[in-house]
Amino acid sequence: MSRTECDVVVIGAGPGGCAASIELARAGHSVTLIDKAAFPRDKICGDGLTTSALRSLEYLGLSLGSLPTARPIHNVVVRSPRGFEATFPLPEGPGLFGVVATRLELDAALVQVARDTGVVVREQCGIAELHESPSHLTVGGSDGWSCSTQHVVAADGMWSPTRKLVGANIAGYRGDWHAFRQYVTDVSERAQRELFISFDAAILPGYFWSFPLADGRANIGFGIQRGHKHSIQEMKLLWPQLLSLPYISEFLGPNYTPAAPHRAWPIPCQVDSMTAHAAGVLFVGDAVAPCDVMTGEGIGQALETGLIAARTISEQFGNRTAAGPLYQQRVRSEFTPDHQMASLLVRALQHRKGARAALRVAATNDWTRRNFARWLFEDYPRGIALEPQLWKRGALSGPGAFHSHGGDPR
Ligand SMILES: Cc1cc2nc3c(=O)[nH]c(=O)nc-3n(C[C@H](O)[C@H](O)[C@H](O)COP(=O)(O)OP(=O)(O)OC[C@H]3O[C@@H](n4cnc5c(N)ncnc54)[C@H](O)[C@@H]3O)c2cc1C
Structure with missing residues (x-):
């Protein structure tokens, strides 16, 4: 001892x-x-x-x-329950x-x-x-x-x-969300480039993601808020169903392969x-x-x-x-x-209509697209619309992180 x-x-x-x-x-x-x-x-x-x-x-x-x-990450692609896709660019630096x-x-x-x-x-x-x-x-x-x-x-x-x-x-x-994650290899060129989020009707209130990693890999998964129509047991069954949806398998490409079994964990x-x-x-x-x-x-x-x-x-x-x-x-x-x-x-994202409307508003024009991406990536506080004191000069135009280090991981 x-x-x-x-x-x-x-x-x-x-x-x-x-x-x-x-x-x-x-x-x-x-x-x-x-x-x-x-x-x-x-x-x-x-x-x-x-x-x-x-x-x-x-x-x-x-x-x-x-x-x-x-x-x-340079681009975030968000898909509505009806299949409307919008691309939100993050600032280039x-x-x-x-x-x-x-x-x-x-x-x-x-x-x-x-x-x-x-x-x-x-x-x-x-x-x-x-x-x-x-x-x-x-x-x-x-x-x-x-x-x-x-x-x-x-x-x-x-x-x-x-x-x-x-x-x-x-x-x-037991947390507010329950989320599944799986690593996959040999994903399509698009999946190596884009961060993709889909508010698929099958998993509302929740979403599917595909996040690109180096060397042709991606982190894919989905999260669902607890207390709605899906039980945790049902979530296991939903995973193969989601992966077999044509737009998801097309996004991941014909050669993608699981690198390890999927695993789940709650989010508080x-x-x-x-x-x-x-x-x-x-x-x-x-x-x-x-x-x-x-x-x-x-x-x-x-x-x-x-x-x-x-x-x-x-x-x-x-x-x-x-x-x-x-x-x-x-x-x-x-x-x-x-x-x-x-x-x-x-509350809006829990329903098909709400998710679709929110996405269409966010994708209205270049300015909304750019600033929605920055807001989604917590470049400035989420609560900025509710608390005016959170506004600071330059809130929508500040630099990203690591800019003095060249701004690129490799
Ligand atoms: C599927 C999923 C996807 C997610 N995706 C994202 C995402 O893309 N981006 C994002 O920002 N967040 C994401 N999150 C949330 C994020 O993972 C967590 O919020 C984050 O890891 C919390 O960090 P932490 O340091 O509090 O705890 P953790 O990262 O959980 O670390 C806790 C540490 O405590 C240690 N520990 C546990 N028990 C003991 C013990 N008895 N004694 C000593 N040590 C112990 C563990 O070994 C661990 O190292 C996701 C969560 C899930 C479940």
Whole structure:
């Protein structure tokens, strides 16, 4: 058994935990980051990086050169339930507005940035115990390691075992979306180039995606909001049906081949109601359910909540009583306008007519097409239409991420 001390223990080394660890270490804190997995490890995901995620990754010091599968996105093609297709161009620069990169590579690269910043990374160490006393917290790992610390950040995902340990989980909650993902190889030239989203009538309220990766591969899948006409069991049956639809098989091309079986995972979107702290622990990323209600994206949100948690701890170091409520207030004020805006749109997208009308409005002219793409890729806050104070000069014309690095992953 090894007993150690550090300023902050971070549980979970996905994007949320790495962002928190790197920011805390940069502020001069001693940080131990534990994860039950050994890296590189896969995470079931669409692998899509929005502009806001890319900006946070650049800020954290990630090099896109460390992601060999990364593919910049220039065009987003959206298909309505009746088959109307619209192409939305992302700005051609400066910088990047959308990238697809496998989580296997992205998360391992982030863990390496954390190590390089001085974070002690402990792999294959699951959270096993957590106790709070007035002076400190004690964290115990599944490998017998234990640590005395001032603050704990839990970034251990949708099912957050830490939430359960401190009794802060919502009984019966299984996420707001359920999504399937599969890697395929040898896709058509079009599927290697375009990011494709289809609001197919068979899966409303939900959508099919095909996101291009390097070397003729693509990440394909579909997500459905829970509580509507499809059960999770039915979703398994829907997958082969979807893949056999003529427009999908044509898009993927005659030679496409599954590279691995499909896998499914839930997506949590309850950031405006879920408690963000308990028993001296701050929850970040999927553990605080900040994913976008409309698209299910959560990497940018995980990075952002990690950064907010780190800054709150730095400001309130040693004062857990103040840090928790302050963090919750900051997370809610950051995400609630976007959440409300996305919830309104979700209502429209639940029905064929609504999805068709929304797409036609977005595709009205060049300006709406360009700005819809930027909005979809979280280049500026989703809630901008509801909260005028979110408008900033240059909100619709700022550069993308990594523009000082040449703006291209490879
Ligand atoms: C099918 C699907 C497609 C998606 N597509 C996209 C997309 O294209 N773009 C996007 O932005 N978002 C997407 N998302 C959402 C995105 O994957 C998540 O929001 C994001 O991974 C959250 O990051 P995180 O750091 O909070 O948690 P995670 O990435 O889940 O990381 C949690 C970490 O905690 C560790 N952990 C778990 N249990 C323990 C334990 N007991 N002890 C220690 N460590 C533990 C895990 O090993 C893991 O490394 C998708 C989700 C799904 C399900």
